[in-house]
Amino acid sequence: MSSMWGNVVRIQIFGESHGGGIGVVMDGMPSGEAIDLDELQAFMARRAPGQGAYSTARKEADAPEILSGLLDGHTTGAPLAALIRNADTRSKDYSAMRWLPRPGHADYTAEVRYNGAQDTRGGGHFSGRLTAPLCVAGGIAKQILARHGIFVGAHLLSVGSVWECEYNHIGLTADELLKAGKNAFPVLDEEAGRRMLEEIETARTIGDSVGGRIEAAAIGVPAGWGDPMFGGVENRIASLMFGIPAIRGIEFGYGMGAAELRGSEHNDAFITDENGNICTKTNNHGGILGGITSGMPIIVKVSVKPTPSIVKEQDTVNMQTHENAKLSVPGRHDPCIAPRAVPVVEAALAIALLDLWMEFK
Numbered sequence: 001m002s003s004m005w006g007n008v009v010r011i012q013i014f015g016e017s018h019g020g021g022i023g024v025v026m027d028g029m030p031s032g033e034a035i036d037l038d039e040l041q042a043f044m045a046r047r048a049p050g051q052g053a054y055s056t057a058r059k060e061a062d063a064p065e066i067l068s069g070l071l072d073g074h075t076t077g078a079p080l081a082a083l084i085r086n087a088d089t090r091s092k093d094y095s096a097m098r099w100l101p102r103p104g105h106a107d108y109t110a111e112v113r114y115n116g117a118q119d120t121r122g123g124g125h126f127s128g129r130l131t132a133p134l135c136v137a138g139g140i141a142k143q144i145l146a147r148h149g150i151f152v153g154a155h156l157l158s159v160g161s162v163w164e165c166e167y168n169h170i171g172l173t174a175d176e177l178l179k180a181g182k183n184a185f186p187v188l189d190e191e192a193g194r195r196m197l198e199e200i201e202t203a204r205t206i207g208d209s210v211g212g213r214i215e216a217a218a219i220g221v222p223a224g225w226g227d228p229m230f231g232g233v234e235n236r237i238a239s240l241m242f243g244i245p246a247i248r249g250i251e252f253g254y255g256m257g258a259a260e261l262r263g264s265e266h267n268d269a270f271i272t273d274e275n276g277n278i279c280t281k282t283n284n285h286g287g288i289l290g291g292i293t294s295g296m297p298i299i300v301k302v303s304v305k306p307t308p309s310i311v312k313e314q315d316t317v318n319m320q321t322h323e324n325a326k327l328s329v330p331g332r333h334d335p336c337i338a339p340r341a342v343p344v345v346e347a348a349l350a351i352a353l354l355d356l357w358m359e360f361k
Contacts, residue, residue, distance in 0.1 A: 003125070005240055008358040011137050011351060015086075017122030017129040023083040024133035026069065026140065030358060031077030033144045035070060043139035046181065046343040047132060049334075061087070064136045082136045086129075099319045100327050104308025111319060128245045128337065131344040138347020141354035145220075148361075150353060154216035154346040155180035156187050156339055157301065160199040164192035167217050169253070169283040172297045177217055186342040204335035207311030207328075211248075212338030214345045216300045218353055221287065223278075223295035225360045232291025233298075233356065240348045241302055246337050249303040253286025268296075293356075300349060304341050309333040 003013040008028045015022030041063060048062045062084055069080025098120060101107035106126040110118045118124050142152050151174045157164060164187050168176060180186040187193035196212075203210040226233035238250050258266050268280035280296055287298035309329040316327045334340060 003130075003243075005243065006351075006355050007236075009141075009351070009355040011134075013130055013133050015084075015130065015133070016119040016124040017086070017127035018124075019086060019119065019121075021083050021085040022130055022133050023064075023081065024137045025082075026080040026137050028358065029069060029075050029077060029080050030144065031075055033075045033147070034073055035075060035140055035143055036073070037066070039143060040064070040136070040139045043142065043343060043347075044132070044135055046186070047135050047340050049340070062132050062135075064133075080140070082133065084132050084136070097327065097329070099321075100316050100325055101319060102308060102327065102329055103314045103316060104305070108319065126245065131244060131341070131347075134244070134351075135343055135347045138344075138350045141350035142346065145350060145353055145357065148220075148357070150218060150220040150357070151177055152216070152218045152346055152350040152353065153177035153179075153181055154186070154214055154342050154349070156185070156193075156196065156342055157213040157215040159196035159212040159336055159338060160203070160210045162192065162195045162199050164189045164196075166215055167297070167299065169217075169286070169297060169299050170281075172217055172219050174219065177219060180342070181346070186339055200336040200339075203306075209307035209310050209333075209335045209337075211306040212304050212336060214302050214304060214338060214342050216302070216345045216349045218287075218298040218349060221293050221295070221298055221353065223293055225356045226288070226292040228291045233288045233293055233352075234291065236356070237298075237300060237349060237352045240352050241300070241345065244302075244341065244344055244348060246305050246307075246341065247302050248305045251286075251301040252288060253299050254284040255286075255301060258284065298349075298353075300345075302345055304338040307334050307337050 005011050010027040012025045044062045044064065064082040064084050067081040067083055069076055069078045105123065110126060122129065145152060157166065180188055185193045185197065187196065199210055234252050241247055241250050254266060266284050268282045268284050270278060271281050273279050280294065283296045283299065285294065287294055287296040309331065311328055313326050313328045316325050318325050
């Protein structure tokens with residue numbers, strides 16, 4: 001298995017959901033950057049389980065142990081290694097399903113790919129638990145970027161059929177960008193959040209789950225980062241986003257809706273701002289043109305599938321006997337993954353931008 005990513009700042013994620021621990025190694029890091037571990041822990045707490053009825057009851061502190069690369073609160077430039085020890089595991093919840101692949105999970109494909117040698121407990125290395133070390137790397141990246149005037153944030157844009165407003169794609173401020181991350185439920189509009197929670201509870205009470213969308217953004221990114229074709233900023237962000245389990249789609253700027261517009265509607269006219277800087281009147285391009293940043297806010301939206309582990313009975317097949325079977329997934333699972341995925345999407349965007357910052361600064 002290869003769980004490595006990056007050009008300059010390279011990350012490697014290791015561990016399994018029910019193993020001794022999970023973690024990340026960050027190579028190619030800048031030296032002398034101050035890292036506030038309390039701030040990092042506060043960011044980790046946004047992703048941690050056990051936060052409410054919309055979250056799994058699994059209890060994990062998600063407190064990273066920094067093993068190397070940090071001295072006296074500053075990066076040393078050496079590889080930064082962080083470990084999160086697993087504590088609240090219940091592997092017995094999965095033993096009865098060893099040969100019954102869960103619909104929507106990687107159980108069957110992993111069995112075929114790794115000939116049964118993979119760790120199947122709690123999904124092993126395929127588990128959403130592996131997003132915790134991704135948040136360690138992203139939380140560190142966010143702090144470094146913010147110190148250099150680049151801010152990254154995200155909010156829950158929709159759950160099921162319930163939507164809230166999008167970010168201001170043109171004059172997005174740091175206060176608006178970071179607002180949702182300070183709320184108990186990661187939305188900009190409290191009333192929309194209440195209706196989203198009702199949607200989640202409705203799915204939970206019938207043993208089902210629901211999906212959602214997340215909008216992430218970055219401000220302060222200068223024009224000129226990236227490359228055309230395969231080295232484009234969209235390519236690099238998307239490759240990291242799709243490393244997050246449950247992400248099914250991604251859009252930049254106006255996204256898929258661009259297919260319904262004419263060029264005169266979708267094109268962003270160039271203008272100069274009050275300081276004489278070149279910018280665009282609108283931001284349908286989401287801050288990236290030709291794979292290169294334009295200086296406008298980077299706007300990214302991702303779709304998150306419904307939690308595949310549900311109590312409702314589903315059809316499956318016994319991989320040993322090839323006989324049809326029925327399956328109801330016991331254990332502790334989020335009826336909606338999207339709320340806890342908000343900081344994970346933030347983390348992925350921040351890691352991609354830190355890699356670009358190191359390359360183009």
